[in-house]
Amino acid sequence: MPLTPEQVERRRRNQEKRRVETLRGISGPGDPRCECCGEDRVWSLTFDHRDGGGNEHRRAHGNAPTVVLVRRDRKRLGRWPIETYAVLCATCNHGRRVSRDGRCPHEREREGVNQ
Numbered sequence: 001m002p003l004t005p006e007q008v009e010r011r012r013r014n015q016e017k018r019r020v021e022t023l024r025g026i027s028g029p030g031d032p033r034c035e036c037c038g039e040d041r042v043w044s045l046t047f048d049h050r051d052g053g054g055n056e057h058r059r060a061h062g063n064a065p066t067v068v069l070v071r072r073d074r075k076r077l078g079r080w081p082i083e084t085y086a087v088l089c090a091t092c093n094h095g096r097r098v099s100r101d102g103r104c105p106h107e108r109e110r111e112g113v114n115q
């Protein structure tokens with residue numbers, strides 16, 4: 001049976017609530033923020049695999065969104081898997097992906113090194 005608009009809306013809200021709860025868990029005390037630049041607008045925040053390999057990991061789990069993998073790890077470990085995942089804003093997440101050494105270009109900027 002197709003979902004009613006109310007059910008769709010409730011599901012969307014629950015997903016967003018779970019996402020924010022997970023962002024808080026990984027980001028540590030206080031409001032969730034980007035580990036690199038401190039961005040704290042929740043809509044821009046994403047989960048990053050610290051060791052890379054996020055795409056392969058997701059694929060191995062049926063293309064589950066990273067938030068699902070984080071919560072699965074949490075259940076298994078009984079705590080938030082903060083050593084495996086980081087909260088990054090979309091800009092820093094992308095920055096790491098396109099950089100040569102896996103670090104966000106912000107980090108090099110802060111060190112005063114040009115790209």
Ligand SMILES: [Zn+2]
Nearest residue numbers: 034037089092
């Ligand atoms: Zn950032």
Ligand SMILES: [Zn+2]
Nearest residue numbers: 036092104106
């Ligand atoms: Zn950054």
